[in-house]
Amino acid sequence: MDIENAYMGRILVADLNEGTCEEEELTEEMVKEHIGGAVINLALYKQHVDRNPIVFGTGLLTGTFAPSSCAGVMTGKSPVTGRVCHVPLSWQTAVELKYSGYDFVVVLGESDKPVRLWLHDELAELADAGEVWGRDVWQTTDKLRYEHGDDYVQLIGIGPAGEKGCRIAQISEGAWGSRDVFGMGLAMGARKLKAIAMRGLGSLEVADGFFDECLEAQQELRKGASFEKQGLVALLEALGVDAADLEPIKQKVHRHVASFNCAYAANTFLMIDEPPGLLKESKKDEPGLLLTDPAGVISLLFLKEGLPVVLREINRQGLDPVACGALLKKEGVAEAGEAVKRVQALAGEEVDLEDAGVENVYGIAPWPLSEALEARLIQAVSVFSHAVPLSPLGGGWADVSVGENPVERAQWWLDRMAVSSILGICPIAALLSPEFTLQKMAELGAKAVDWDELTEEALLKQARKLVQETHALDEANGTVPSSWASADLDGALEKLRQGWEG
Amino acid sequence: MELAVESLKCIGCRVCEYACNYHHDMDCSPNGASLMLHRTEKRNYFGMMVKREKDLLLARPEGPEVVPPGEQVEGAGASSKPILMRAPCDLCEDEDEPFCVKACPTGCLSMVES
Numbered sequence: 001m002d003i004e005n006a007y008m009g010r011i012l013v014a015d016l017n018e019g020t021c022e023e024e025e026l027t028e029e030m031v032k033e034h035i036g037g038a039v040i041n042l043a044l045y046k047q048h049v050d051r052n053p054i055v056f057g058t059g060l061l062t063g064t065f066a067p068s069s070c071a072g073v074m075t076g077k078s079p080v081t082g083r084v085c086h087v088p089l090s091w092q093t094a095v096e097l098k099y100s101g102y103d104f105v106v107v108l109g110e111s112d113k114p115v116r117l118w119l120h121d122e123l124a125e126l127a128d129a130g131e132v133w134g135r136d137v138w139q140t141t142d143k144l145r146y147e148h149g150d151d152y153v154q155l156i157g158i159g160p161a162g163e164k165g166c167r168i169a170q171i172s173e174g175a176w177g178s179r180d181v182f183g184m185g186l187a188m189g190a191r192k193l194k195a196i197a198m199r200g201l202g203s204l205e206v207a208d209g210f211f212d213e214c215l216e217a218q219q220e221l222r223k224g225a226s227f228e229k230q231g232l233v234a235l236l237e238a239l240g241v242d243a244a245d246l247e248p249i250k251q252k253v254h255r256h257v258a259s260f261n262c263a264y265a266a267n268t269f270l271m272i273d274e275p276p277g278l279l280k281e282s283k284k285d286e287p288g289l290l291l292t293d294p295a296g297v298i299s300l301l302f303l304k305e306g307l308p309v310v311l312r313e314i315n316r317q318g319l320d321p322v323a324c325g326a327l328l329k330k331e332g333v334a335e336a337g338e339a340v341k342r343v344q345a346l347a348g349e350e351v352d353l354e355d356a357g358v359e360n361v362y363g364i365a366p367w368p369l370s371e372a373l374e375a376r377l378i379q380a381v382s383v384f385s386h387a388v389p390l391s392p393l394g395g396g397w398a399d400v401s402v403g404e405n406p407v408e409r410a411q412w413w414l415d416r417m418a419v420s421s422i423l424g425i426c427p428i429a430a431l432l433s434p435e436f437t438l439q440k441m442a443e444l445g446a447k448a449v450d451w452d453e454l455t456e457e458a459l460l461k462q463a464r465k466l467v468q469e470t471h472a473l474d475e476a477n478g479t480v481p482s483s484w485a486s487a488d489l490d491g492a493l494e495k496l497r498q499g500w501e502g
Numbered sequence: 503m504e505l506a507v508e509s510l511k512c513i514g515c516r517v518c519e520y521a522c523n524y525h526h527d528m529d530c531s532p533n534g535a536s537l538m539l540h541r542t543e544k545r546n547y548f549g550m551m552v553k554r555e556k557d558l559l560l561a562r563p564e565g566p567e568v569v570p571p572g573e574q575v576e577g578a579g580a581s582s583k584p585i586l587m588r589a590p591c592d593l594c595e596d597e598d599e600p601f602c603v604k605a606c607p608t609g610c611l612s613m614v615e616s
Contacts, residue, residue, distance in 0.1 A: 284545070
């Protein structure tokens, strides 16, 4: 195996109690045993479980020529659900992490004063974060990029919500929202870890023929019907969101933006304070926002024209838009100005969805669209983020040859999420392209590192083990909503579990 | 033939940078690429900068701008400077098609008659 084609070979262990950063080698044996991404994250989590670790990791293919290889994964115990969760990282975040010289970062313990981690060119430094503590996500991003003299520094950070103990605090990726629905912003805030900033000039070796094989795979994917469109709004349409509800957003669409090496631009920028057709660079510093999270947008659609300004504030405060949408709706706050004020206040409150009378699954806001049993089943498993849609995008279930059985559907989704979190494939791309089979993903992985043993079967075995072991680590706090509780759900959950164990 | 950039087709995925660097250095990284995505993130203003033999092509969304050597560009910050030190684009001589064109998923990059 040529591990240098996939990984930099370094694990960083940052001890917040001691204020130290130590390096460990990422060995070929570890990759052979776990492949990469979330499975290595989980192994590191278990190794350090006494210190309540948070692990940030990259997939085997993250940052390579493999199509949609933008993804990384954050693993840790959700302070809300009580279960270990895997949150996908996208944008340029995970790629920058790998190229900064670190394939995995393990954060141990907690600091008694605000700190930040700076990873660059194979160096790691825990620095005082007093200057950015208390600042919102956008101010923090600006300040740290300015401080490091580079606009392309990528960040995983938190806003005031995570600092102040709010249970619906979300991690941010740079200025934008992430796909964290598990309150991991609070997990960072409780450790007084304000941000991880990353910039690197690393490089990976490339196996002979890998570049061409990846380009061919990408060209094949682009023939899919989904690629006739671009942007987050088209994803929402494919999910069945009413076109009339999307109209206020559509009118503000500026340009669509892709995460690293993604042929489908799953993010869409909305202009708020400038005409959407503006081509020149705005003279305003903050004229709009990037939509990154389908679930968050769906939750906030009831705000109509007010959605962009409210979501901008949610992003700035470092809050989960899915939970904010559910709360604002419950409280009957639908006017934009009022909603912005409420969002600012929420960042300073503890926010317990159960106490607030908001429907929740183990304390977090559910996927806002589907009441299908498979969607509830996936959330009852509560291992991967449901900010990522819970069904295939584009052609639907028929397109991926999965029938009506909710257990099979949930298993398909869990397999896709697990495999993409191991290899570092964008979870949206994994749902968007039926042509991007697990076999194809395994072939690219095998080719990348010249490792014949990486087969679809081996990948699937790791994927099932990942879900089973993560799910079995802890019992969830709280319950599923009473309206979900049924013999059907329990029976289906039992069948899923038997599937992993078999 | 020359490299053309239809800037509004760009989705900012950056695979062209890695493909270009692969041509120059045979590894996976954006560090030695002759082209580079310029982006001011919060304004969603982005486009490709291409280092060419005799000048710099700024494929701005509002239209291309060719900058002669040594000329200052308004709005260029520290992050834009590395492009000036890169090897110029050689259109992937010896290849049937430039790697960036092959890799670009949206047709933003193409070869046209000069």
